[in-house]
Amino acid sequence: AQTVTQSQPEMSVQEAETVTLSCTYDTSESDYYLFWYKQPPSRQMILVIRQEAYKQQNATENRFSVNFQKAAKSFSLKISDSQLGDAAMYFCAWKGGLNSGGSNYKLTFGKGTLLTVNP
Amino acid sequence: GAGVSQSPRYKVAKRGQDVALRCDPISGHVSLFWYQQALGQGPEFLTYFQNEAQLDKSGLPSDRFFAERPEGSVSTLKIQRTQQEDSAVYLCASSLAPGGLSNEQFFGPGTRLTVL
Numbered sequence: 001a002q003t004v005t006q007s008q009p010e011m012s013v014q015e016a017e018t019v020t021l022s023c024t025y026d027t028s029e030s031d032y033y034l035f036w037y038k039q040p041p042s043r044q045m046i047l048v049i050r051q052e053a054y055k056q057q058n059a060t061e062n063r064f065s066v067n068f069q070k071a072a073k074s075f076s077l078k079i080s081d082s083q084l085g086d087a088a089m090y091f092c093a094w095k096g097g098l099n100s101g102g103s104n105y106k107l108t109f110g111k112g113t114l115l116t117v118n119p
Numbered sequence: 120g121a122g123v124s125q126s127p128r129y130k131v132a133k134r135g136q137d138v139a140l141r142c143d144p145i146s147g148h149v150s151l152f153w154y155q156q157a158l159g160q161g162p163e164f165l166t167y168f169q170n171e172a173q174l175d176k177s178g179l180p181s182d183r184f185f186a187e188r189p190e191g192s193v194s195t196l197k198i199q200r201t202q203q204e205d206s207a208v209y210l211c212a213s214s215l216a217p218g219g220l221s222n223e224q225f226f227g228p229g230t231r232l233t234v235l
Contacts, residue, residue, distance in 0.1 A: 004161075033222060037226075042228060043208060043210075043228050043229045043231075044122075044226060044227070044228045044229075045162075045210065045212075045226035046226075047223055047224075050222060050223070091161050091162075093161075105150065105152075105167055105175075105217075106152065106164040106167060106175070106178075107152075107154075107162070107164065107224065108164070109161030109162050109163070110161050111159070111160055111161050112159075112160075112161050
């Protein structure tokens, strides 16, 4: 079974600064996807960024980027120029790829990291 | 366009009552998922539908939990004889493609269930 671990229950950052959220995972699959989701107090999960395991290049989406280390099974999220609206719970998630065995449709989530942005 | 909607947003039930939680996925989305999110935890998979077919219900905690999607659009998660441990946020998600081909699940705002 796949597991996702987020070792930082809470993080804080000053507005306009950079913060990195950590995530490690355990899987025997070679084909999979990794995600970072944001969950604000409204509870609506929003996809922040996605990484395909077969791609060596780290994904970026504007101020959000990842550091994907496949051998180390590490997938950290870097938020640059932090804004007040970035404050939320952030969840790291894993999903098997099309060529992975078993259930390649359900997301496996970590426990989340609560990010606070200080003005 | 409209996203995934869920109703009610909040539900308080007395222990032993039956509840029904509704999910309206994005129109045309083939796949529909239910997740349970306990307080302070990440969501955990409950069940998966491809159109009207329930292809995976391995995450349902007990036989008191039942989900359906009879016409391949709206889905209902029913919990019979609710227990305090059922208190959680229930999230619904949908995706355009069949599960294995899907790279993004769109989530609803969830229903917070409190069992007294």
